[in-house]
Amino acid sequence: MSSSARILKILQKEWQKSQPMLPVYIHMVITSLIPIFTGAHASLARPSSAAKPSKTRKKAGPEDGTEDDLQEDTESKIEGLSASAAIWFPVAAGCTLGGLYFIIKWLEDPAILSTVINAYFGIVGGFGVVQMFKDSLDVALSYMFPSKYLYRGQLWKFDCIKRNAVCQEDPNQTWHSPLPGRLSRLPLPSFVQRFIWALRSSKSTLCIRTTVGSLSKAHIHITPTTVLSYVFTLPILVYYSFVARPWYLTNILGLAFAYGSLQLISPTTPSVGTMILGALLLYDVYFVFFTPMMVTVAKQLDIPAKLVFPHPTDPSKPSKRQLSMLGLGDVALPGMMIGFALRLDLYLHYLRQQMQHSIVKHDKTDGEDRKSSIEPAHGSEPLSKEQLESSPGEDAPNEPSIPVVTKLPFSRATGHWGTRFWTSSLDPSVRGAIFPKTYFTASMIGYIAGLVITLVVSQMVNQAQPALLYLVPCVLLAFWGTAVVRGEMRQVWNFDESAEAQEEEKAKKDEVAKKQDKEQTDEAKQKLEKAVAERVERYGSTTDFFSLNVQLGSTSANGTRQCERRAKKANEAK
Numbered sequence: 001m002s003s004s005a006r007i008l009k010i011l012q013k014e015w016q017k018s019q020p021m022l023p024v025y026i027h028m029v030i031t032s033l034i035p036i037f038t039g040a041h042a043s044l045a046r047p048s049s050a051a052k053p054s055k056t057r058k059k060a061g062p063e064d065g066t067e068d069d070l071q072e073d074t075e076s077k078i079e080g081l082s083a084s085a086a087i088w089f090p091v092a093a094g095c096t097l098g099g100l101y102f103i104i105k106w107l108e109d110p111a112i113l114s115t116v117i118n119a120y121f122g123i124v125g126g127f128g129v130v131q132m133f134k135d136s137l138d139v140a141l142s143y144m145f146p147s148k149y150l151y152r153g154q155l156w157k158f159d160c161i162k163r164n165a166v167c168q169e170d171p172n173q174t175w176h177s178p179l180p181g182r183l184s185r186l187p188l189p190s191f192v193q194r195f196i197w198a199l200r201s202s203k204s205t206l207c208i209r210t211t212v213g214s215l216s217k218a219h220i221h222i223t224p225t226t227v228l229s230y231v232f233t234l235p236i237l238v239y240y241s242f243v244a245r246p247w248y249l250t251n252i253l254g255l256a257f258a259y260g261s262l263q264l265i266s267p268t269t270p271s272v273g274t275m276i277l278g279a280l281l282l283y284d285v286y287f288v289f290f291t292p293m294m295v296t297v298a299k300q301l302d303i304p305a306k307l308v309f310p311h312p313t314d315p316s317k318p319s320k321r322q323l324s325m326l327g328l329g330d331v332a333l334p335g336m337m338i339g340f341a342l343r344l345d346l347y348l349h350y351l352r353q354q355m356q357h358s359i360v361k362h363d364k365t366d367g368e369d370r371k372s373s374i375e376p377a378h379g380s381e382p383l384s385k386e387q388l389e390s391s392p393g394e395d396a397p398n399e400p401s402i403p404v405v406t407k408l409p410f411s412r413a414t415g416h417w418g419t420r421f422w423t424s425s426l427d428p429s430v431r432g433a434i435f436p437k438t439y440f441t442a443s444m445i446g447y448i449a450g451l452v453i454t455l456v457v458s459q460m461v462n463q464a465q466p467a468l469l470y471l472v473p474c475v476l477l478a479f480w481g482t483a484v485v486r487g488e489m490r491q492v493w494n495f496d497e498s499a500e501a502q503e504e505e506k507a508k509k510d511e512v513a514k515k516q517d518k519e520q521t522d523e524a525k526q527k528l529e530k531a532v533a534e535r536v537e538r539y540g541s542t543t544d545f546f547s548l549n550v551q552l553g554s555t556s557a558n559g560t561r562q563c564e565r566r567a568k569k570a571n572e573a574k
Contacts, residue, residue, distance in 0.1 A: 018459050024309050024324055025455050029448060031307060032331050035255050036447065039262030040339035040440065042135060043078060044413040047347035048497075049354065051407035080268040080498045086275035090283035093329075100301065101293040110300045117303045122241045125253055125304065126233060128260035133229035141225065142418030145200050149180035149422035156184075163197045180422045245302055247323065253304035258332045262339045268498040270344070273337045274476055280333055281472040288466040295464055298325055307331070330467040334447050334475045341439035341479055344495055346413060349435035351491070353408045439482055439492075446478025447471060 018025075046052065081089075104110045148157045148168075155168040156175065165184065167173035177184040178196040188196075240249045267273030287294040298306060311322040413435070420434075450471035458465045483492040 014460055020312050021459070024311055025452075028307070028309050028324065028326055028455070029451055031251065031255070031309070032326060032451065033444070033448070035258035035262065035331060036335035036338055036444070038135070039259045039335060040342045042259070042414060043263045043266070043339050044343060044346060045078075046410040047343065047350055049347050049407060050350040050410035053409050053411070078266045078497070079264055081265060081272060081276060082268060083272050083275060085267075085272070086279045089276055090279045093280070093283055094287065097287060097293050097297060100297050104296065104300050111302075114302045117301065118241055118245075121253065121257075121304055122237045125257055126237050128256040129233045129236065129253060130226070130229045132256040132259050133232050134223075134225050137225040137228060139417050142416070143421060144418070145178075146180050146418035146422045148419050149184070150424055151181055151184065155423065156180075158200065160197065160201045240304075247308045247310055250302075250304050251307050254307050254328050257304065258328055258335065261332045262335050266336055266340055266343075266497065269496050270340065270479070270492055273340055274480075277333060277337060277468075277472045277476060280329070281466075281468045284329075284466040284468040288464065294466075298327065326467065330471060333468065334450075334471045337475055337479065338440065338443040338447060340497075341443040342437060343497065344492065345437045345439050346435055347495060348488070348491065350408055350410070354406065438486070439479060442478040442482040443475050446474040446476075449478075450474030 100113070103113055107113060146158075148155060149165075150156075154170075154173075156165040157168055158165050158178070162174075163178070164174040164176050167175075175184055176193070177186070177188065178193055178200060179186065179188075236249060236252065240253065267276060284294075305328050307326045307328070309324045309326075311324065450473070451467070453470045453474070454465050454467045457470070480492075483489050
């Protein structure tokens, strides 16, 4: 038998053996993609290539008769990881894993350790479960109660106070139904319409603002979905902590942790993300292949730090059901890079829409500056030093110019799911969520390929595999390969999410410095006014004092003494 025939026979045998496990593998792939996709989109915020939106935009809501933008336009704050994280991440993970392993060996019953860790996860992780439920309810309600809908080519907007829908093209056209789209033409009893309108009006937000001195401020937003999320979450946490730990509740808690982690931490640059994943890849390989720690801790501790998937029931062993496991790190760590890729797509989207203005500088006698040619800011290319020193347009060939880039105002890229569905994305308010997701799509495909390779190898060798060994190369290869193919290595390499935060911090410091200078100036002015009042009261003359201070332009003691001598001579002459 030839070698190719032998290989085909082995593959056929493995395929027949893996067929009962296909539903489990499909379940594993889909479940792992859910927190990555949702968490990456929830982490979207204004990139540095977009301008801040106008603050004059009126917030809409039930109080002013509309439902547009009920959610607070707050930008998520992500903790940026620097290059040093590539060192302390695997070190901290290794110390934690080793500590848990030796505690398990020391304790006679690992259930005690599981109880302690589950109590910690129940307290800290409960907030992540609440947030996941809340966001899920908000998305579901946005489909049920959108702010706008498209019907027969016309855009309609709901008004909760007047309890009707108003046509945007012709405000005189109104409709009484609270349902969107074709559903709005269904005949509903009056009490059903009143009930649905009441549900729409109940989507208001209670904002609690707390301030500790002048340093710490907190805004707590409470909505009906927040209350419902706590109602759903508390019984789950109580049942999981004190009654039983079924696999589906373990997965719910694990998904919530992964979903929340993608909104909290992220690499600041693609090079930092690559180094962190590379270091954790070595950590995963070492502790899976060369030590028994990883597998022992995962099997002995029943905690929501993993996703578990039950195998088909074996008729010969109905009481014992095997489970496949996927660590949360195998979801959250590559997902961290995939979320970074999505924010990179948003950054490049606004960068390509920037406009460059050439401002010509004239002499003071020529009047104001003049703007010349307006053109795209060279696609996605940032301004180079040569461009900053380039000459102006044809109208002023010999005069210096300063290129200025105009950024497109940022439009919120999260939410609007229901409005996008019911308006076919034709409403301008939801266009901010529509942008090319090239790097995100490529990274997701790389993650799926890496997970499939992990499952195939695990099935063939019948041994647990370090998933990061296959996930990290596939995700990074897809990410950087896309940059090479598109010719955007320079833009991708220079992308830094911490640049905006550094600019904001510098602006705050400058504002504080200006405030301090103003306070010092006001204090000096008060001292001058006080000195003037004292001299006037003493010598009865103010003309020379004020004229001299205006000439000197100073509040120094020397100027005050000169004023005093002049005032004294004037009084003696009189």
